[in-house]
Amino acid sequence: MDFNDTPELASFRNEIREWLAANARTELPEGVKYGGEAIYAVAKEWYKKTAEAGYACLDWPKEYGGAGLTPLHKVVWAQEVANYAEPDSYFVIGIGNCGPAVTHFSDEKLKQRLLPRMASADDVxxxxxxxxxxxxxxxxxxxxxxxxxxxxxxxxxxxxxxxxxxxxxxxxxxxxxxxxxxxxxxxxxxxxxxxxxxxxxxxxxxxxxxxxxxxxxxxxxxxxxxxxxxxxxxxWGAALLVLMNERMAITAVAPDGFDRFLEFVKSAEIAGQLLRDDPQVRDRLAHWYSQHAGVDASYMRMLTAVSKGGMPGAEGAVGKLIGGRMNQDIANFTLSLMGEAGAVHDAATAMEQAYFQDAALFSPGIRLAGGTDEIMRNIIAEQILGLPQEPRADKGVAFKDIPSGNG
Ligand SMILES: Cc1cc2nc3c(=O)[nH]c(=O)nc-3n(C[C@H](O)[C@H](O)[C@H](O)COP(=O)(O)OP(=O)(O)OC[C@H]3O[C@@H](n4cnc5c(N)ncnc54)[C@H](O)[C@@H]3O)c2cc1C
Known part of the structure; x- marks a missing residue:
């Protein structure tokens, strides 16, 4: 695919840059942090604002609360909104996973009743x-x-x-x-x-x-x-549709940590030495850059297929597997570079507002959510590489006859 903006996407980028500059915050309100309870209300308010401006669920049809645009508009939006602190992907489970299931399987009346309220986060x-x-x-x-x-x-x-x-x-x-x-x-x-x-x-x-x-x-x-x-x-078929969308959504919204790591090592000094001059750091940087670029390219390939009417496929497993692991490795490596300062977890005093401390604690969860690393490997082995299936002892056995501790 072409990585440059088409004239239409370039004009959309300009339009939303202007809107975001006027409407989005670069810092969350005092006392609000990701993961905490207070962010829920902030997220609801942000979704409402984007819906009123016509920027919610960009690739959903207008009659269902979307903007009637394409998945590529969503990529442009994600790139631009990343410059702000707004919790733009807070309700991704509903919109990214449940939304496609409702769109695909519900009747017209239900879609019109439920989807616009999901898009504006009036319903979570x-x-x-x-x-x-x-x-x-x-x-x-x-x-x-x-x-x-x-x-x-x-x-x-x-x-x-x-x-x-x-x-x-x-x-x-x-x-x-x-x-x-x-x-x-x-x-x-x-x-x-x-x-x-x-x-x-x-x-x-x-x-x-x-x-x-x-x-x-x-x-x-x-x-x-x-x-x-x-x-x-x-x-089961319906659940697979939800899970494929979930993996694509996780790849899109869960940071692999690379951009933040790059920013950190560009200027940080530890014990009087610029991190960017350290050979170990440079080695890690090159290693993670190649993985980051690979995940990005595979995500764009998946989006291209989706924008042509296809379904997200097993490639979603690649992005989730590599990105999830990288996020955790980057967090742990950066904390080890910080030494004792890495143990400070108060955003007001910690280095990098405790971004890497938060990532170290939450990143193991990303490697489980939506299917664990091992399950992603099974999917890649069986559905992409065409390797033999792992043994499944319960294949073809009626559910009630599968031995279990539940009697
Ligand atoms: C942050 C987070 C958010 C989540 N949100 C949701 C949600 O909103 N809704 C929801 O329904 N679920 C959610 N989950 C649950 C998630 O989908 C499950 O945790 C995940 O599917 C793994 O299941 P499990 O925890 O039961 O682990 P298990 O399936 O018991 O796995 C235990 C270990 O065994 C390994 N293992 C299992 N089977 C195999 C195999 N065949 N081959 C090799 N290794 C194997 C696993 O990789 C893992 O290491 C969430 C999880 C997390 C961490």
Whole structure:
């Protein structure tokens, strides 16, 4: 693809530069930091502002709250908004993962009702897939949905690691609807109203002190049949669509840390020595630059395919695997360069406003979210390199006959 702006993209870039300069902040308000609770309100306000200006969900159709532009406009927006502190990707799980599922599987009336409110963050969405014994082996999930005589569904069970569930109005939930077929064939995906009595959300406290994700319990939670996303028992295909979009979204919004590292080593001095003159630092810089450029190119290739009407493919696994690992390595290496100063975690006094301290604590999570490194390797091996599948002992076995500790 051509990496230069077309005349149309160049004019869009100028337009949004002007708008961002007038409307976006270069620093978050006092006391607000990424990961903390206070940023939620700031993010809602920012999304509302972008929606009112016509810059929300740039590649969604206008009738669904988007701007009717292309994925490449989104790249230009991401490049420009990166110069500001606004939490522009805060609701990426709803917009990046749930949005495509609703767009793909809901009827017109629902799309028009739900999507514009998602785009402006009037409604916040979460993704309810993982369970205590179904993360990598997602298709082994046990939350059950049973259809009632009136056609509606009742769900019972538990999800875990649900990002943002404590703030969510809706979720996309994957449930087991048939145990007599193999595990991939008895799943169905639904939209769930999170604000109903049958849904209990319990936040989980993380090692960095934040509460990003939650346990969610269902006790006869109700779902109208109109909220079903796709055919009954065809939920695995629908879930794959969500997961592919998630990996693409993570590659787009989770920083690999390279730009920040480059800025840091350009000018920082440690013990009187300029870091940029240190041979070890220069070696790391070259190594990470080549990975960063490779991930960027593969992301652009994926976007080109999507902008031509294709689906995000297995290449998303490459960006997530390399970028996630690099983010953690860069954070740890930079903290080791900082020495004792690296132990200071107060943004007001720490070097680089504690960016690398935060990254060191949160980056392990990026290597798990949306599929772990090992699962990304399996995807690359099987779907890109064409290597043999790993052994799957439960292949073709009815879900109810798979041995488990649950009896
Ligand atoms: C920051 C963050 C946000 C998240 N947000 C959400 C969310 O919003 N919604 C949601 O549904 N989930 C969410 N998750 C959950 C995430 O999808 C799971 O953590 C992930 O899929 C791994 O599942 P698990 O934690 O059960 O680990 P397990 O699947 O139990 O894995 C444990 C270890 O075994 C390895 N392993 C497992 N199977 C294989 C295999 N076949 N081959 C080789 N190694 C293997 C794994 O790589 C891992 O190292 C989030 C997780 C994080 C960290």
């Amino acid at each position: 969405w979460c993704q309810l897939f993982s369970e205590p014994s179904a993360g990598s082996d997602l298709a082994g999930l046990r939350t059950q949905a049973v259809q009632q005589d009136d056609g509606s569904w009742r769900i019972n069970g538990q999800k875990i690691w649900t990002s943002g569930a404590n703030h969510s109005d809706y979720g996309v939930v994957l449930c087991r609807t048939d145990t007599s077929v193999s595990k991939y064939k008895g799943l169905t995906m639904f939209i769930l109203d999170m604000k109903q009595p049958g849904v209990t959300v319990k936040p989980i406290k993380q090692m960095d002190g934040n509460q990003h994700f939650n346990e969610v319990f269902f006790s006869d939670a109700e779902i109208p049949d109109a909220y079903r996303l796709g055919e009954v028992n065809q939920g």
